[in-house]
Amino acid sequence: MDLFGVLHLDELSHGLANLSMFPYFDMAHYIVSVMALREQPGALEVSRVSPLACWFSSMLFCFGGAVLSGIMLAEPPVAPLTNSTSVLLASVIWYLVFYCPMDVVYCCAAVLPLRLVLSGMKEVTRTWKVLGGVTQAHGKYKDSLLVMIAIGWAKGAGGGLISNFEQLVRGVWKPETNELLRMSYPTKITLIGAVLFALQQTHYLPLQKHHLMLLYTVFTVVNKSRMMLTGSSASPFAAIESAIYKTLFTGYSPYAALTGEVKNACIDNGTTTRTTSAATTKESSESGAARKHTPASPVKGQSESLKAKEESENAETTSCKKTN
Amino acid sequence: MDLFGVLHLDELSHGLANLSMFPYFDMAHYIVSVMALREQPGALEVSRVSPLACWFSSMLFCFGGAVLSGIMLAEPPVAPLTNSTSVLLASVIWYLVFYCPMDVVYCCAAVLPLRLVLSGMKEVTRTWKVLGGVTQAHGKYKDSLLVMIAIGWAKGAGGGLISNFEQLVRGVWKPETNELLRMSYPTKITLIGAVLFALQQTHYLPLQKHHLMLLYTVFTVVNKSRMMLTGSSASPFAAIESAIYKTLFTGYSPYAALTGEVKNACIDNGTTTRTTSAATTKESSESGAARKHTPASPVKGQSESLKAKEESENAETTSCKKTN
Amino acid sequence: MDLFGVLHLDELSHGLANLSMFPYFDMAHYIVSVMALREQPGALEVSRVSPLACWFSSMLFCFGGAVLSGIMLAEPPVAPLTNSTSVLLASVIWYLVFYCPMDVVYCCAAVLPLRLVLSGMKEVTRTWKVLGGVTQAHGKYKDSLLVMIAIGWAKGAGGGLISNFEQLVRGVWKPETNELLRMSYPTKITLIGAVLFALQQTHYLPLQKHHLMLLYTVFTVVNKSRMMLTGSSASPFAAIESAIYKTLFTGYSPYAALTGEVKNACIDNGTTTRTTSAATTKESSESGAARKHTPASPVKGQSESLKAKEESENAETTSCKKTN
Numbered sequence: 001m002d003l004f005g006v007l008h009l010d011e012l013s014h015g016l017a018n019l020s021m022f023p024y025f026d027m028a029h030y031i032v033s034v035m036a037l038r039e040q041p042g043a044l045e046v047s048r049v050s051p052l053a054c055w056f057s058s059m060l061f062c063f064g065g066a067v068l069s070g071i072m073l074a075e076p077p078v079a080p081l082t083n084s085t086s087v088l089l090a091s092v093i094w095y096l097v098f099y100c101p102m103d104v105v106y107c108c109a110a111v112l113p114l115r116l117v118l119s120g121m122k123e124v125t126r127t128w129k130v131l132g133g134v135t136q137a138h139g140k141y142k143d144s145l146l147v148m149i150a151i152g153w154a155k156g157a158g159g160g161l162i163s164n165f166e167q168l169v170r171g172v173w174k175p176e177t178n179e180l181l182r183m184s185y186p187t188k189i190t191l192i193g194a195v196l197f198a199l200q201q202t203h204y205l206p207l208q209k210h211h212l213m214l215l216y217t218v219f220t221v222v223n224k225s226r227m228m229l230t231g232s233s234a235s236p237f238a239a240i241e242s243a244i245y246k247t248l249f250t251g252y253s254p255y256a257a258l259t260g261e262v263k264n265a266c267i268d269n270g271t272t273t274r275t276t277s278a279a280t281t282k283e284s285s286e287s288g289a290a291r292k293h294t295p296a297s298p299v300k301g302q303s304e305s306l307k308a309k310e311e312s313e314n315a316e317t318t319s320c321k322k323t324n
Numbered sequence: 325m326d327l328f329g330v331l332h333l334d335e336l337s338h339g340l341a342n343l344s345m346f347p348y349f350d351m352a353h354y355i356v357s358v359m360a361l362r363e364q365p366g367a368l369e370v371s372r373v374s375p376l377a378c379w380f381s382s383m384l385f386c387f388g389g390a391v392l393s394g395i396m397l398a399e400p401p402v403a404p405l406t407n408s409t410s411v412l413l414a415s416v417i418w419y420l421v422f423y424c425p426m427d428v429v430y431c432c433a434a435v436l437p438l439r440l441v442l443s444g445m446k447e448v449t450r451t452w453k454v455l456g457g458v459t460q461a462h463g464k465y466k467d468s469l470l471v472m473i474a475i476g477w478a479k480g481a482g483g484g485l486i487s488n489f490e491q492l493v494r495g496v497w498k499p500e501t502n503e504l505l506r507m508s509y510p511t512k513i514t515l516i517g518a519v520l521f522a523l524q525q526t527h528y529l530p531l532q533k534h535h536l537m538l539l540y541t542v543f544t545v546v547n548k549s550r551m552m553l554t555g556s557s558a559s560p561f562a563a564i565e566s567a568i569y570k571t572l573f574t575g576y577s578p579y580a581a582l583t584g585e586v587k588n589a590c591i592d593n594g595t596t597t598r599t600t601s602a603a604t605t606k607e608s609s610e611s612g613a614a615r616k617h618t619p620a621s622p623v624k625g626q627s628e629s630l631k632a633k634e635e636s637e638n639a640e641t642t643s644c645k646k647t648n
Numbered sequence: 649m650d651l652f653g654v655l656h657l658d659e660l661s662h663g664l665a666n667l668s669m670f671p672y673f674d675m676a677h678y679i680v681s682v683m684a685l686r687e688q689p690g691a692l693e694v695s696r697v698s699p700l701a702c703w704f705s706s707m708l709f710c711f712g713g714a715v716l717s718g719i720m721l722a723e724p725p726v727a728p729l730t731n732s733t734s735v736l737l738a739s740v741i742w743y744l745v746f747y748c749p750m751d752v753v754y755c756c757a758a759v760l761p762l763r764l765v766l767s768g769m770k771e772v773t774r775t776w777k778v779l780g781g782v783t784q785a786h787g788k789y790k791d792s793l794l795v796m797i798a799i800g801w802a803k804g805a806g807g808g809l810i811s812n813f814e815q816l817v818r819g820v821w822k823p824e825t826n827e828l829l830r831m832s833y834p835t836k837i838t839l840i841g842a843v844l845f846a847l848q849q850t851h852y853l854p855l856q857k858h859h860l861m862l863l864y865t866v867f868t869v870v871n872k873s874r875m876m877l878t879g880s881s882a883s884p885f886a887a888i889e890s891a892i893y894k895t896l897f898t899g900y901s902p903y904a905a906l907t908g909e910v911k912n913a914c915i916d917n918g919t920t921t922r923t924t925s926a927a928t929t930k931e932s933s934e935s936g937a938a939r940k941h942t943p944a945s946p947v948k949g950q951s952e953s954l955k956a957k958e959e960s961e962n963a964e965t966t967s968c969k970k971t972n
Contacts, residue, residue, distance in 0.1 A: 046829070051897045053828040074400040076722040081794040099897050144406040151402070164492065168812065173823030175497030180377040181370070249375045249423050398724040470729040488816065499821030504701040505694070573699045573747050 009214065016217060017210035021128050026086065028121030030093045031109055033061040033159065038097055038106065046170045047098045053169055058094040059087070060166040065158030069133050069151050073140065116228055123220040127213055130156035130190060134197040145198050152194030157187045185227070185235055189220055192237075337538035345452050350410065352445035354417045355433055357385040357483065362421055362430065370494045371422045377493055382418040383411070384490040389482030393457050393475050397464065440552055447544040451537055454480035454514060458521040469522050476518030481511045509551070509559055513544055516561075657862065664865065665858035669776050674734065676769035678741045679757055681709040681807065686745055686754065694818045695746045701817055706742040707735070708814040713806030717781050717799050721788065764876055771868040775861055778804035778838060782845040793846050800842030805835045833875070833883055837868055840885075 019025075037043055037058055047054040060067065063080040070077045081087055096105040109115060133155030137148040154161060160179045167174060179187045193216050199205035200212050207215075223236055235241070343349075361367050361382055371378040384391065387404040394401045405411055420429040433439060457479030461472040478485060484503045491498060503511045517540050523529035524536050531539075547560055559565070667673075685691055685706055695702040708715065711728040718725045729735055744753040757763060781803030785796040802809060808827045815822060827835045841864055847853035848860050855863075871884055883889070 048897070050829045050831075051893075052831070053826075056828055070722070072400065072402045074394070074398050074722050076720065076788075078720045078795050078798055081798060082789050082792040084792065084794065087794060095896075140400075141406050144408065146405040146408065146411060147402050150405060168823055169826065169828055171824045171826065171829050173497075173821075175492055176495045178377075178493065178495065180380055180493055181374045181495050183374075183376070245375075248419075249372070396724065396726045398718070398722050464724075465730050468730040468732065470732065470735060471726050474726055474729060497821075499816055500819045502701075502817065502819065504704055504817055505698045505819050507698075507700070569699075572743075573696070 009211075013208075013210040013214035016214050019124075021125055022086075023089065025121050025125050025128075027089060027093065028118045029125045030062050030090045031097065032115075032118050032122040034058050034090075034094050034097045035106065035109060035115075037061045040167075040170075040172075042172060043170065044098075051099075053171075054098060055091065055094055057166055057169045059090060060162065060169065061159045062090045063087075063158075064160075064162050064166065065129055065133070065155040068158035068162050069136070069155040072151060072154055073136070112228075116225060119224055119228060120221045123224045124217055126156050126186075126190060126193065126220055127217045130193040130216075131197050131209075131213065134194060134201055138201050143202070145202055148198035148201060149191075149194045152197055153191050156193060157190035160184060160187045185233065188235065188237065189223070193220075333535075333538065337532075337534040340541060341534035341537050343448075345449055346410075347413065349445050349449050349452075351413060351417065352442045353449045354386050354414045355421070356439075356442050356446040358382050358414075358418050358421045359430065359433060359439075361385045364491075364494075366496060367494065368422075375423075377495075378422060379415065379418055381490055381493045383414060384486065384493065385483045386414045387411075387482075388484075388486050388490065389453055389457070389479040392482035392486050393460070393479040396475060396478055397460070436552075440549060443548055443552060444545045447548045448541055450480050450510075450514060450517065450544055451541045454517040454540075455521050455533075455537065458518060458525055462525050467526070469526055472522035472525060473515075473518045476521055477515050480514035480517060484508060484511045509557065512559060512561065513547070517544075657859075661856075661858040661862035665861050667772075669773055670734075671737065673769050673773050673776075675737060675741065676766045677773045678710050678738045679745070680763075680766050680770040682706050682738075682742050682745045683754065683757060683763075685709045688815075688818075690820060691818065692746075699747075701819075702746060703739065703742055705814055705817050707738060708810065708817065709807045710738045711735075711806075712808075712810050712814065713777055713781070713803040716806035716810050717784070717803040720799060720802055721784070760876075764873060767872055767876060768869045771872045772865055774804050774834075774838060774841065774868055775865045778841040778864075779845050779857075779861065782842060782849055786849050791850070793850055796846035796849060797839075797842045800845055801839050804838035804841060808832060808835045833881065836883060836885065837871070841868075 037054075038047075043054070043057070046057070059080075063086075066080040067077045069075075070079055097109070098106075100106065109118065130152045133152035134148045136155075137144070137151035141147045157179070159166070164174070164178050183191070196205060196212060196216060200207055200209060205212070227233065361378075362371075367378070367381070370381070383404075387410075390404040391401045393399075394403055421433070422430075424430065433442060454476045457476035458472045460479075461468070461475035465471045481503070483490070488498070488502050507515070520529060520536060520540065524531055524533060529536070551557065685702075686695075691702070691705070694705070707728075711734075714728045715725045717723075718727055745757070746754075748754065757766065778800045781800035782796045784803075785792070785799035789795045805827070807814070812822070812826050831839070844853060844860060844864065848855055848857060853860070875881065
């Protein structure tokens with residue numbers, strides 16, 4: 001591209017493309033991932049009760065992408081374990097973050113400037129992982145754009161996509177939410193990256209690979225830093241998303257009506273329960289159970305459940321005091 | 325077979341066996357599958373909140389069999405995505421059923437005569453899928469009748485067998501029920517088909533493949549039409565099942581005693597709750613939730629939970645008005 | 649080793665190593681596994697309501713290790729079904745244990761001396777399964793100690809490790825507990841075995857294979873017999889575990905503080921509940937069950953939930969009367 005030539009960015013993009021992730025960037029990825037696990041509600045308790053479950057959870061945070069893309073391509077999900085050096089490095093970091101005397105490591109890494117640098121480095125690894133997934137899928141299924149996107153996405157955002165099952169390892173089960181129902185920012189940006197790299201790989205996108213790598217990396221790092229510094233979780237794509245949503249997915253819109261109905265039903269229910277009195281205990285208990293399980297309002301529960309997670313994801317600016 | 329010769333059914337069965345499923349029969353399968361998803365409680369809400377989760381759920385309804393049989397044979401579960409035409413077709417149908425302006429497509433397809441034709445065509449695809457699974461397993465494991473049955477069943481009834489995980493995508497979790505605990509009619513008929521085709525493949529059943537295809541297809545189509553027209557969900561195998569059950573699985577029968585106990589426990593429970601007071605509504609509602617999770621009575625909860633599903637499965641005669 | 653020579657144990661260990669597991673030891677494994685399933689709460693009910701779900705659950709108890717290690721190595725999880733003889737044998741045992749007229753088989757097998765012998769024989773199969781897993785992984789991933797341990801462990805203790813999903817087949821879902829969060833004795837001893845055999849395979853452990861097999865088998869059989877005779881569930885490694893735990897995993901210990909908080913919350917809760925009325929004890933205990941699903945305290949809930957399981961695992965001395 002001419003623009004890259006003019007701005008003398010060609011060497012920079014080549015330099016970036018030849019950068020090795022191991023060991024420094026990988027290390028940053030492991031630290032940020034394990035810290036994200038530690039900030040999940042209940043994770044500290046689990047780390048005291050069962051170090052093994054905690055370690056396994058950490059490995060899923062660190063290597064979730066490789067495990068998920070392995071399963072999707074029918075390759076052994078234990079394959080990440082064969083890379084002893086990476087597993088050892090991740091395990092040492094897991095140990096230091098959770099069990100270091102005086103909690104020195106976590107407190108240091110949680111200081112804003114350091115955390116900012118580490119998170120930026122972790123974002124860099126995302127580019128490599130997404131590209132790795134897309135290339136791997138391209139090698140197996142030459143022309144399938146969809147498979148490339150799926151594998152690139154899985155490899156880059158695996159930890160998030162399998163979070164339901166990662167939580168299960170820690171004894172936590174939140175079926176009412178998952179990354180497909182309500183995507184977090186990292187999952188979204190990874191999906192966009194997977195689409196871009198898949199389009200580049202199939203030559204639909206007239207850009208060279210190292211140029212796209214530079215652009216995508218700069219975008220993710222800058223955006224992550226901005227989000228951490230301002231403490232905002234606003235997606236930079238909110239406007240586009242909203243426009244797409246309004247254009248494509250409103251259709252005949254029975255949703256407003258439905259919500260109204262559900263609300264009315266709930267009010268009716270409440271009234272009935274209240275007026276009938278003691279004899280309805282059994283029914284109300286069942287309606288309570290039903291209400292818990294009714295698919296009618298998984299969406300309501302979501303927002304609350306996700307809030308905790310989002311806070312922990314975005315609360316990277318919180319100081320160490322909070323956790324003590 | 326002489327009978328086939330006498331009845332001049334030989335050409336018919338040959339013609340049927342050479343029928344191509346793509347595009348019309350596949351299309352009917354996608355339409356009926358996506359409509360079944362749309363009729364699941366809560367599915368419409370999910371379609372508004374997260375089109376991606378809704379799309380993924382639809383793909384599991386349409387390609388669940390291929391995904392499940394892929395996992396069981398250690399073949400890539402992303403393989404169905406490589407068939408771009410099918411995925412595109414299914415996606416277009418998903419979009420039209422959920423988001424078409426004025427809801428035209430769903431309303432048209434839900435009209436009884438059209439739905440009857442579409443459901444009949446979907447039943448035809450079942451024969452092809454079961455046979456495909458049995459043949460695939462036969463190619464890999466020459467003599468294993470059990471594997472053939474398992475893969476044929478998985479391919480034909482995959483959407484139902486993985487329904488727990490399909491629901492999880494939509495934020496719904498109903499652990500107290502699954503297709504093994506209480507089989508629906510489509511799962512049952514698919515299992516019978518898998519057994520028959522596996523026996524035919526291993527030459528235990530003295531029938532030619534195209535004859536069996538004709539017989540099985542006619543049976544499934546006629547039976548499905550009958551069930552839709554009469555609105556009954558009675559299985560045609562109820563008598564045989566009951567006889568087998570009574571002969572084989574009653575043994576020393578501690579079940580009667582057990583049920584009695586459970587019933588008593590429930591009554592006791594109810595009494596206790598009733599006497600306490602009106603203020604316990606919240607607690608009792610929670611105890612209701614707890615009772616659903618106790619392993620002691622998964623069976624009771626089932627019937628209620630399954631009712632909703634069965635209704636949506638069999639309520640194919642309901643007009644469009646109901647959902648507006 | 650000299651010691652083995654001196655004690656004339658060389659022939660014995662060679663003899664043991666050449667022992668065939670089929671059919672007697674396999675049969676003992678199936679009987680003990682199916683009986684363990686039958687003693688799970690709710691399993692008898694499921695066996696009456698859905699023989700198919702019960703059969704599938706039994707197969708997961710019997711072949712869970714092969715299924716799990718198959719998935720981990722991206723080999724077909726249906727592979728165990730290809731061994732028709734084993735599946736047939738396990739199915740016959742499943743039928744006899746659950747549906748035998750007069751419940752003769754279960755009652756006989758539950759008599760202490762016979763159960764002791766069967767359990768001892770089942771422990772012998774553990775050695776073979778662990779070794780099989782380690783060898784299989786060694787063939788695929790020459791130098792990866794971690795993969796060998798993982799596959800050996802999965803093959804030897806698969807039924808336990810996938811118990812969450814095995815329970816799901818029966819309509820039971822207990823997310824608050826799993827074998828990683830709180831390991832049962834069989835899972836622990838299998839992990840130790842996997843580590844030892846992996847070390848032996850990679851020549852870090854200066855022992856010959858048949859000697860290690862003898863030592864490990866004797867240890868597991870003796871220990872299991874001791875536990876069954878004394879009725880104790882105390883792990884023989886409790887002291888070592890405790891020492892390792894105290895040395896490595898106490899770190900800065902925010903856990904005490906956390907537990908305190910949880911305790912206070914519980915007390916507060918209790919008070920509130922208590923003030924509402926005296927008769928709500930039952931409800932509050934059940935609401936406690938509901939609270940179990942909150943991610944905040946998976947650890948508390950665990951102990952109770954696991955108790956039932958452990959009891960059934962260790963209650964192998966209970967006579968037949970209890971279940972009638």
